Amino acid sequence: MCGIAGIFFKGANSNQVLGKALVDMLDGCQHRGPDSTGFALYKEGIDGLRLRFLVEPEDEQAPRRIRAALAAQGARIERETREGVSFVFDVAFEGEIRPFAYAMEHAAKLVSMGTSLDIIKDVGSSHDLDSIYHVGEVHGSHGIGHVRLATESDVKPESAHPFWATGFADIAIVHNGQITNYWKMRRRLEARGFEFRTDNDSELIAVYLADKMAHGTPLETALEESVDDLDGTFSFLVSTKNGIGYAKDRLAAKPMVMYEDEQLVAIASEEVSLNRLFPGRPLATTEPAPGTHRTWSR
Amino acid sequence: MVTIDLAVTPVREANETMRAAAARGEDIEIANPDARHHIGVGLIAPVRVKVKGSAGYFCAGLSHGADFEVDSNVGWGVGDSMYAGSVVVGGNAGAIAGVALRGGEVVVKGNIGSRAGQVMKSGTLLCCGNASFLAGYMMYGGRLIILGDSGERVGEDMSGGEVFVGGKVANLGADAKFADITDQDLDEINAFLQKYDIVFTGNFKKIVSAGTKLHYGATEPITRPQPHTVFSAEGVYWNPKVTEDIAVKSQIGRYRIRGYGAAKAVPHFTDIALKLDPNRIGAGDPLKSVNLAMVLGNRFGAKPLNLSMPVLIAPMSYGALSKSTKIALGRASRLSGIVENTGEGGMLPEERAEAAQLIFQCLSGRLGWNIHDMLRADALEIYISQGAKPGLGGQLMAKKVTKELAAIRGIPAGIDLRSPSRHPDILGADDLVIKVEELREATGYTKPISIKMGAGRVRDDIKIAYKDGFDFVQLDGLQGSTGAASTEVLENVGIPTLAAIQEALDGLNDIGHKGDMPIVLMGGIKDGVDAVKALALGASAVAMGTAALIAGGCISCMQCHVGNCVTGIATQDPEHEARYKLDRQALAIHRFLEAVRWQIAALTAALGHSDFRQLSRDDLVALTPEAAAITGLPYDPDYRGVAGEFHTKVA
Numbered sequence: 001m002c003g004i005a006g007i008f009f010k011g012a013n014s015n016q017v018l019g020k021a022l023v024d025m026l027d028g029c030q031h032r033g034p035d036s037t038g039f040a041l042y043k044e045g046i047d048g049l050r051l052r053f054l055v056e057p058e059d060e061q062a063p064r065r066i067r068a069a070l071a072a073q074g075a076r077i078e079r080e081t082r083e084g085v086s087f088v089f090d091v092a093f094e095g096e097i098r099p100f101a102y103a104m105e106h107a108a109k110l111v112s113m114g115t116s117l118d119i120i121k122d123v124g125s126s127h128d129l130d131s132i133y134h135v136g137e138v139h140g141s142h143g144i145g146h147v148r149l150a151t152e153s154d155v156k157p158e159s160a161h162p163f164w165a166t167g168f169a170d171i172a173i174v175h176n177g178q179i180t181n182y183w184k185m186r187r188r189l190e191a192r193g194f195e196f197r198t199d200n201d202s203e204l205i206a207v208y209l210a211d212k213m214a215h216g217t218p219l220e221t222a223l224e225e226s227v228d229d230l231d232g233t234f235s236f237l238v239s240t241k242n243g244i245g246y247a248k249d250r251l252a253a254k255p256m257v258m259y260e261d262e263q264l265v266a267i268a269s270e271e272v273s274l275n276r277l278f279p280g281r282p283l284a285t286t287e288p289a290p291g292t293h294r295t296w297s298r
Numbered sequence: 299m300v301t302i303d304l305a306v307t308p309v310r311e312a313n314e315t316m317r318a319a320a321a322r323g324e325d326i327e328i329a330n331p332d333a334r335h336h337i338g339v340g341l342i343a344p345v346r347v348k349v350k351g352s353a354g355y356f357c358a359g360l361s362h363g364a365d366f367e368v369d370s371n372v373g374w375g376v377g378d379s380m381y382a383g384s385v386v387v388g389g390n391a392g393a394i395a396g397v398a399l400r401g402g403e404v405v406v407k408g409n410i411g412s413r414a415g416q417v418m419k420s421g422t423l424l425c426c427g428n429a430s431f432l433a434g435y436m437m438y439g440g441r442l443i444i445l446g447d448s449g450e451r452v453g454e455d456m457s458g459g460e461v462f463v464g465g466k467v468a469n470l471g472a473d474a475k476f477a478d479i480t481d482q483d484l485d486e487i488n489a490f491l492q493k494y495d496i497v498f499t500g501n502f503k504k505i506v507s508a509g510t511k512l513h514y515g516a517t518e519p520i521t522r523p524q525p526h527t528v529f530s531a532e533g534v535y536w537n538p539k540v541t542e543d544i545a546v547k548s549q550i551g552r553y554r555i556r557g558y559g560a561a562k563a564v565p566h567f568t569d570i571a572l573k574l575d576p577n578r579i580g581a582g583d584p585l586k587s588v589n590l591a592m593v594l595g596n597r598f599g600a601k602p603l604n605l606s607m608p609v610l611i612a613p614m615s616y617g618a619l620s621k622s623t624k625i626a627l628g629r630a631s632r633l634s635g636i637v638e639n640t641g642e643g644g645m646l647p648e649e650r651a652e653a654a655q656l657i658f659q660c661l662s663g664r665l666g667w668n669i670h671d672m673l674r675a676d677a678l679e680i681y682i683s684q685g686a687k688p689g690l691g692g693q694l695m696a697k698k699v700t701k702e703l704a705a706i707r708g709i710p711a712g713i714d715l716r717s718p719s720r721h722p723d724i725l726g727a728d729d730l731v732i733k734v735e736e737l738r739e740a741t742g743y744t745k746p747i748s749i750k751m752g753a754g755r756v757r758d759d760i761k762i763a764y765k766d767g768f769d770f771v772q773l774d775g776l777q778g779s780t781g782a783a784s785t786e787v788l789e790n791v792g793i794p795t796l797a798a799i800q801e802a803l804d805g806l807n808d809i810g811h812k813g814d815m816p817i818v819l820m821g822g823i824k825d826g827v828d829a830v831k832a833l834a835l836g837a838s839a840v841a842m843g844t845a846a847l848i849a850g851g852c853i854s855c856m857q858c859h860v861g862n863c864v865t866g867i868a869t870q871d872p873e874h875e876a877r878y879k880l881d882r883q884a885l886a887i888h889r890f891l892e893a894v895r896w897q898i899a900a901l902t903a904a905l906g907h908s909d910f911r912q913l914s915r916d917d918l919v920a921l922t923p924e925a926a927a928i929t930g931l932p933y934d935p936d937y938r939g940v941a942g943e944f945h946t947k948v949a
Contacts, residue, residue, distance in 0.1 A: 002728055003728060031731055031732065031735075032728040032731065032732075033728065034765065035765070149727050149728060149731070149762070149765055149766075150761070150765075151727055151758050151761060151762055154808075155809070176726075176728070177726070178726075233725065233726075252393065252411070252412040252413075252430065252431065253725045253726075254725070254726070255373075255374065255392065255393065257373075257392070269728075270333065270354060270355070270373060271333035271352055271354065271371060271373055271392075272332065272333040272334055272335065272354050272373075274333070275332035275333045275351075275352065276332070279305065279330065279332060280305065280329075280330045280332065280351070281351075282350075282351040282352050282369055282370030282371070282389070283352065283370070283371075284389070285352075285371055285389075285390065286390070286409075287390065287392060287393075287409075287411050287430070289430060289431075289449070290412060290430060290431050290449070
């Protein structure tokens with residue numbers, strides 16, 4: 001139960017004020033989800049691989065556990081910072097990502113991993129997160145965001161979106177809706193060795209798509225297949241190292257509006273979010289048709 | 299001309315300014331709308347409103363008589379429940395354009411989203427571009443014109459009205475069919491297009507209801523009525539009701555419909571005892587020594603309901619019940635100083651006049667839902683579901699849709715009436731919050747807004763109700779009754795009332811808000827003893843439906859769904875209704891309510907309290923392991939009294 005937003009700046013070397021754009025868009029639809037907010041930002045300037053962990057304030061041993069786990073996996077720490085409820089580690093790592101990710105999750109809650117992806121999420125509003133994590137200052141090429149009204153699970157930072165496709169670097173998802181064949185889909189993926197960190201259906205979509213892409217399926221095709229494979233109501237945005245895409249269920253139960261011009265593509269649950277990018281300007285927006293998908297990449 | 303700049307003025311303040319300007323007859327211009335929601339909601343004056351940009355959800359919703367012009371796009375639900383007037387949209391419209399339109403004209407120059415004209419009842423919705431899927435979904439009346447192409451399943455489950463498509467029709471919805479277009483149709487469409495300077499030269503296809511889905515192949519044979527009191531008291535295996543069901547099903551080959559609630563035994567308030575000394579009951583005058591008065595609905599500064607005791611009349615519709623019965627309930631509620639509820643299907647003027655305080659229900663079909671009665675109501679209630687049949691809609695056969703009933707519901711008389719199972723604009727907690735806000739904007743934040751929900755996933759749902767800003771919740775357990783539902787659902791869907799209240803309390807506790815949102819509990823509350831136990835468990839008040847009907851003459855004969863109620867309660871047949879002695883039954887219901895009041899007061903006093911709010915779980919014990927498991931109360935069967943009514947510890 002929530003609101004979603006995404007933005008993709010066109011052009012080869014886009015390095016725009018990405019964070020500010022997403023902070024504003026999510027503020028525009030915060031009424032859809034007042035409990036928590038999150039961003040998946042794609043940017044340059046990460047040294048090697050970035051891992052972001054959520055750590056309970058009283059868990060003083062967490063940094064030591066993370067450092068030990070990184071060392072055990074042969075990852076070299078380049079940089080280490082603490083922001084809000086998260087610890088950020090930029091590491092040099094050459095091995096296989098999935099086993100590395102699963103191993104690291106035993107040290108602390110790993111919510112993001114990528115060479116350009118950084119997922120920042122916490123309880124509170126878009127502006128709350130901006131003041132703690134300085135999201136608005138982040139420059140980058142594209143990103144997605146989410147505001148959440150917690151229904152079934154608790155109001156906790158780790159329940160916030162976006163979800164990282166656990167085990168696959170640089171893939172994230174934000175989703176509005178409910179997948180009704182969640183357990184069936186999850187059992188199939190688990191039978192093939194995938195691990196899930198939450199019971200959230202959005203994590204499932206991320207892993208489902210990432211798995212297809214890992215097997216060489218283009219994102220475009222993976223999204224097309226997702227409309228057939230997933231039951232329920234959904235409007236979701238997926239982001240990869242190179243771009244973003246959306247898919248919408250055949251029932252069109254969850255809203256989605258998009259705006260595109262020569263500089264950018266912006267997609268959101270409501271037009272009010274798109275208008276935050278262009279105050280006072282009527283926009284030529286379109287509503288994606290039921291059962292459709294699309295991608296943009298560089 | 300008044301100009302309001304939404305870049306600096308909040309929408310709530312803007313709507314107040316618009317209402318004031320409209321009252322002076324001044325036209326209005328909205329600058330920098332930037333797709334904000336609820337612009338012009340509840341405007342009921344013949345003024346012009348120019349929106350210089352895009353509007354968000356529910357633009358011009360619940361308005362009457364104003365003419366809106368929006369330069370660019372609109373979000374979901376443009377013209378929602380509009381009574382009369384017009385909206386012209388220069389760009390595209392989101393989903394459910396013209397939803398529940400009660401009259402007036404909505405013109406969209408661009409494309410429209412899915413489910414356009416859902417449950418519309420009258421008026422015209424014109425789309426100059428293309429329509430997405432399910433256009434005309436469940437429409438009751440009026441006219442939907444699409445000049446471009448329409449998406450899939452046009453006219454799905456429409457029961458009245460007409461859809462005209464100028465372009466391609468992807469395919470027809472269930473129970474829709476093509477019909478021949480008449481010269482009169484074309485003349486009227488052309489006149490409408492001319493009025494808005496729209497040129498169209500193509501040919502139209504006309505789509506109407508096929509009307510096949512509502513009819514059963516075989517009707518039920520006439521059987522000797524078995525009162526609910528008989529079959530619910532019998533064993534669960536081969537009682538007369540079970541054998542009758544089997545016999546009838548062997549003839550009709552389908553499910554059966556009946557009224558009332560679950561008949562099977564589930565843990566209920568009879569499985570809980572009060573820890574009181576029976577010698578203290580009735581000592582002194584408990585009506586003087588115990589406070590029973592309360593207010594309900596002031597969580598957000600609305601004018602609250604004032605109750606002389608923590609009891610409400612449960613929502614029951616004019617339609618399921620006769621007009622006389624609704625008036626009697628209204629009168630009894632006034633005489634006892636409590637609150638009545640319209641249920642589905644609109645507000646009867648006579649009911650409004652009789653009831654001193656009346657809650658107005660908004661259901662999925664928006665039958666009878668309109669801004670004028672909203673303003674006349676004392677509180678508004680969004681119905682999501684009910685204990686008897688959570689998740690189901692309903693249907694009313696054409697013979698029950700009398701002229702008067704149709705007029706109040708805003709639909710053509712004599713149609714087979716389907717009530718949808720879902721709201722057009724509430725598909726999740728995120729939509730619901732925008733809907734609640736619309737109702738608050740339309741009534742200037744003066745009315746309490748409650749939510750009625752059947753007991754399903756209460757622990758989750760109660761959190762949504764809290765977060766989406768309701769003043770209070772009306773929670774209905776499995777034992778809640780209805781006018782008609784299938785036995786499968788009545789007996790098997792939902793959780794018992796006892797479990798429902800416990801889950802609700804636990805859910806609010808989960809998010810740290812126990813006690814911060816009142817819960818009115820219903821579903822098998824029979825008397826003041828049940829009420830006291832519910833209040834002690836943590837309910838803020840209780841509601842009674844079936845008990846009030848029985849007090850007013852219902853003999854539980856189980857003919858509610860047929861419409862041939864011999865007592866004149868659950869019928870629209872004038873001959874049957876003539877048997878209902880309104881004045882006498884109103885007083886009978888009132889006397890019963892006063893008996894309930896005495897029970898609550900006497901038991902509260904006997905438990906040593908001077909206010910019903912002092913009742914607590916410490917006053918209760920569970921008599922069965924099941925009730926203990928559900929409620930977490932201590933299991934102490936020694937309290938089982940011989941009389942079965944007021945319990946005391948025997949040991």
